[in-house]
Amino acid sequence: MLCLKNLTVICFDQNCSLEELCVLNQENAELKREIEKLKEELAECCSALSQDGKIKKKVAEMKVVFTNMEDTEGDFPDMNTRCVFSVTTRIPFKLNQNHALLTLEDEEVAQRLTKMGKHTVNLDGTTADVKVVPLTVGIGIKFELHITISGKKISVSEIPELPIPDEWMRDKLELNFYKSEHGGGEVENIKYDKRSRTAVITFTRPGAMASIARGTRYPFYVNGRCHRLSVSPSTDGHLEKLQLFSGISTKTILLKGIKETEDDEESVQDMIEIHFQKPSNGGGETENIKYVSKGATWVCFEEDG
Amino acid sequence: MDSEEDSFVRLASPQQREDCSPEMSPERARQEIEQYKDLCRALDQDNAMLQKDKEAVEQRLQHVKKERELLQKNLKQKPPKDEKVSLQVDISIAQDEKSRLTQEKQMLENKLEEMRKRILWEDPMMMLHTLPERKVVFKGLTTDKENMDKLVLTPLVRYPLSGGSALITFEKAEVAQRVIERKEHVVELSHGEDPEDLDRCQVRVQAGPVDILLPSALEIGLTRGSRSILVSGLPSLGIPEDILLDKLELFFSKTKNGGSEVESREFLDDCGQVVLTFTQDGVAEQLITRGQVQVPIGKTKYKLKISPYMSGDVTNLQLQPSHCTRTVLLSGIPDVLAEEPMRDALEIHFQKDSRGGGEVDVLGYVPAGRWAVAVFREDMGQP
Numbered sequence: 001m002l003c004l005k006n007l008t009v010i011c012f013d014q015n016c017s018l019e020e021l022c023v024l025n026q027e028n029a030e031l032k033r034e035i036e037k038l039k040e041e042l043a044e045c046c047s048a049l050s051q052d053g054k055i056k057k058k059v060a061e062m063k064v065v066f067t068n069m070e071d072t073e074g075d076f077p078d079m080n081t082r083c084v085f086s087v088t089t090r091i092p093f094k095l096n097q098n099h100a101l102l103t104l105e106d107e108e109v110a111q112r113l114t115k116m117g118k119h120t121v122n123l124d125g126t127t128a129d130v131k132v133v134p135l136t137v138g139i140g141i142k143f144e145l146h147i148t149i150s151g152k153k154i155s156v157s158e159i160p161e162l163p164i165p166d167e168w169m170r171d172k173l174e175l176n177f178y179k180s181e182h183g184g185g186e187v188e189n190i191k192y193d194k195r196s197r198t199a200v201i202t203f204t205r206p207g208a209m210a211s212i213a214r215g216t217r218y219p220f221y222v223n224g225r226c227h228r229l230s231v232s233p234s235t236d237g238h239l240e241k242l243q244l245f246s247g248i249s250t251k252t253i254l255l256k257g258i259k260e261t262e263d264d265e266e267s268v269q270d271m272i273e274i275h276f277q278k279p280s281n282g283g284g285e286t287e288n289i290k291y292v293s294k295g296a297t298w299v300c301f302e303e304d305g
Numbered sequence: 306m307d308s309e310e311d312s313f314v315r316l317a318s319p320q321q322r323e324d325c326s327p328e329m330s331p332e333r334a335r336q337e338i339e340q341y342k343d344l345c346r347a348l349d350q351d352n353a354m355l356q357k358d359k360e361a362v363e364q365r366l367q368h369v370k371k372e373r374e375l376l377q378k379n380l381k382q383k384p385p386k387d388e389k390v391s392l393q394v395d396i397s398i399a400q401d402e403k404s405r406l407t408q409e410k411q412m413l414e415n416k417l418e419e420m421r422k423r424i425l426w427e428d429p430m431m432m433l434h435t436l437p438e439r440k441v442v443f444k445g446l447t448t449d450k451e452n453m454d455k456l457v458l459t460p461l462v463r464y465p466l467s468g469g470s471a472l473i474t475f476e477k478a479e480v481a482q483r484v485i486e487r488k489e490h491v492v493e494l495s496h497g498e499d500p501e502d503l504d505r506c507q508v509r510v511q512a513g514p515v516d517i518l519l520p521s522a523l524e525i526g527l528t529r530g531s532r533s534i535l536v537s538g539l540p541s542l543g544i545p546e547d548i549l550l551d552k553l554e555l556f557f558s559k560t561k562n563g564g565s566e567v568e569s570r571e572f573l574d575d576c577g578q579v580v581l582t583f584t585q586d587g588v589a590e591q592l593i594t595r596g597q598v599q600v601p602i603g604k605t606k607y608k609l610k611i612s613p614y615m616s617g618d619v620t621n622l623q624l625q626p627s628h629c630t631r632t633v634l635l636s637g638i639p640d641v642l643a644e645e646p647m648r649d650a651l652e653i654h655f656q657k658d659s660r661g662g663g664e665v666d667v668l669g670y671v672p673a674g675r676w677a678v679a680v681f682r683e684d685m686g687q688p
Contacts (some may be wrong), residue, residue, distance in 0.1 A: 017392045018376070020578045024399035031406035035650040038413040045420040054620065055525045062519050063684035064462060066472040067633040070667035070678040079676075085458040085520060091441060092453035101443045137441055139433060143456065143525075143617065149624075151465060159508055201542040207467060233518070239525065241574045244615050246433050247441040288445040298453045301441040 004062035008042045009178070045203030055141070079206030084144055091140045091301040098259055100272055100291035101299060103252040109284035110251050116282050120273045121258075123268060128258050130272070135254040137247035137301050143241040152188070153234035156199045159192075160227045166192055170199075176220050177201055200234055247301055251287070258291060265293045362554065369676050435593055437537035437578060437612050462517055462681040469673035471635040471651055472515070473665055476632040480663030485633055487661055492654045494642055510592065510635045516626040517681055522531075524621035533582040533614035534589045540607050546572060549602070550579065556600050557581055563592050580614050589613075631666070631684065640673040647672070 057253035095101055104110040113119070119130045162169060174187045189202040217228040261268060269291040290299060322415065329337075466472065475481045484490070489505050536553060550570050557564035566584045573580050583589055592598065592611045599606045635651070648670040655662035666686070671677045 017396060021392065021396050021399060024396065024403055026687040028406055029400060030400050031403065031410055035406065035410050035413060038410065038417060042413060042417050042420065044585065053527050055527060055617075056455065056522075056621075057456045057525075058451060059520045062458060062460050062627060063630065063679040064460050064517055064519070064627060065629055065666075065684040065686070066474045066515070066669065066679055067667060067682045068680050069466075069472075069671075070463065070680055072676065072678055079467075079516070081465065082463045083519075084461045086461075089439075090446070090448075090457050093443075093450060102669050103443045103445075126384065134468055137432075139436065139440060140441065145523065145619070146519065146624070147520065147624075164369055167521040193562065206465070232624075235518075235622060235624060237520075237622045239617045239619060242472045242615060242617045243573070243578075244432075244436055244527075245439040246436040248438045249442065251439055252441075252443040277643070290443070292443065298448045298450060299443060300448050300453070302444050302446060304440040304442045 002077055002176050018054040037161055054225040081151065083147040083149070085147070086144050087142050089140050089142060089247075089303040091137050093137060093155070093289060095297050095299050095302055096295055096296045097292055097294060098256060100255045100258055100289060101252055102255060102273070102276055102286060103288040104276075104283070105285040105287050107250045109282075110253050112282050113276065114253055119255075119281065121260055123271050124263050126261065130257050133254050134255050135249050135252065137249055140245050140247045140301075141243070142245070145237060145240040146240060147235060147237045149156070150236075152204075153200055153202045155232050155234045156201060156218075157197060157230045158227075159197045159199060160222070161194070161197060162222065164303075166194060169194070170221055173201065173220075176202075176222075195296060223291050236258070249301065251304070252301070258293075260293050265291060268293065318673050349520060431541075432613075437535060437598065439611055445542075450472070458520065458525060460519060460681065460683055462519075464517065464679045464681060466671050466677050466679045468668070468671050468675045469636065469638045469640065471510075471638060471648075471668060471670040472632055472679050473635065473655055474632045474662035474667045475655075475662075476631070476666050481631050481633050483661050484655065484661075485514050488512055490635075490654070490660070492651060494647070494650045506641065506678075508639055509637065511637045513634045513636065514551065515629040515632045515634045517629060518624040519627045520622060521625040522621075522623040525617045526620040527615050527617050530582065530589070530614040530616060531578075532568070532584070532586060532589050533580055534592050535612040535614040536579045536581060536609050537577070537612060538601070538608065538610045539577050540578065541577070542602065546563065546604075552602050553579055553581065553600065557583075562596065564588060582614075629681070629684075632681075637671070638670070644670065646670050 069182040093101075104113070107191070114132045119132070119133055121128045121130050156173070159169075159173070160171075164172075170190045170192050173190055173192065177184045178187050184203075185207075186204045187201060190199055191201075192199040216231050218231040220227040220229045255272070258268065258272065263271075269289055270293060273286055273289045275281055277286050322634070351478045364652075473481075473484075475484070488511065490510050490512055492510055493507050513533075539549070542549070554567045554570050556562055564583065565588045568584045570579060570581050572578070593613050596611060598609050598611055600609050601607075638647070641647075648668060651670060652665055652668045654660055655668070656665050669677070669679055673685050
């Protein structure tokens, strides 16, 4: 009996250990699966994030004119062009078909019309059930862009890679740029980076290369061949007074439900405006109106004041 | 145990038998025979049960033996003692792996949560209600799909002008164009109206176009200050700025208000917003999540909005030369007259239609050997 018991115990023990091992192996396999899933989700998040946090914008074309001279401080001019560009708030808004934007002179009137909600507007022959709907304008951005364009430094890129020491390359660049025939002048300093194939060249006198526009192809003669370098004035930019805000419309309301009629868009627009100008309809003095009967139009919200 | 006892038949003790008389009655004998028969039957039953048990155990033994053989095969034919040891080793290896994997999983989960939080922050719709509010209005301005997303900038350019040059802005672009096309102009400088005056002289000046580099595209990298908040909705109370900053710092330095030690505080330019930076992490985030805070200033409590503080860097800037349609650059002006008379002479010359000029808006002159700053602004006039 005794030996039988022992054997049973041993086998039971082994079974326990084996079971334990099996369970552990299962748990580990499950953990591995979960880790793989987490890694996938993390990769997705990373790709979503790398697109955010950056704002890319094109700038609307500007026209400038000379307006006045300014007194200079200090005797030694660095001959840099200093610019400040202030952002004018323009938040785009899509105005859809059968919708209208109405700006009231008085915030209170706008509030009242919104509270009333539904309005029955008389159009030529018919009536329209017009509703005031919520208006979300969106994010606005405001900042000052400060740019300094160097009068004496230029940025050169797309420099060909040559199997020569950096010092010789700097000499070649200087020889190429000190000649004035393509615009150029006495060189004060050259910083050359072989890896990025770029250089920053500082002239002793400002105005050398004054007429360079960005990306001008400047000839670089070396070893009997002519390479075209990309040349532009060295510029620096930074932001000041950056503000992100949520645009809130207190005077402009969004109307919907103005169905297409036989009349042209402008007539309907006028009739709507007339309706909302009357205090008997809950309205008041209006400032602007835009009604869209076909398709959609993009409009801009500006800062009040 | 009871059943075991029950299965046993108590045999009469020897004493009892000795007490019996030598002569047994037939009744007695029959009784005793029955008793012994019962006893025999019980013993037979016991025997049978024990036989069964024995068989069962033997079967189980066979079964377990087979399992052991299988185990031995799986565990590479080790003798039972070593098998047990190697199994233990495998278990501890598996346990180690489990704790390692559990740690890795926890770390990934934490990272994922952090990332998700960041995305929520950077999700435009989520961000919208955390940002300070500004009133906007529709003034009738329409745009199109191509231009709706473009940044509208108001320029202010300070352009260095070296000596011996002048800048003229004409009222009309055609005039400027004409002057530029003519390239060289002979400007009369006369002190007197008398054509025979010896002081009368002429100077040649060169006319050229002006191209100003203006931004055409911009890329901004936004960073959210992790320990900073933007406080907006501040009332205009007429108290000095630094007093207001003091009151805000005192309020937000207290943990009971959800704050902590304030590292720095300052007004964000002229829009009445304040930036507060805390020394500790996590404080700003909590306050931003709350969104609004009642802050006592003086005797009244004001509802202030708490927003994330964003700072931005220019990560890419593209410039394009822009031709000034109404401005002309004159160069090569010799220093033969004092500044004022020279400027007047130039203006008079270029205003004359007969000289190819026209109505002049502004003229700026820098004598040779000096330099000045020419300011360029948005062209509000005719194109």
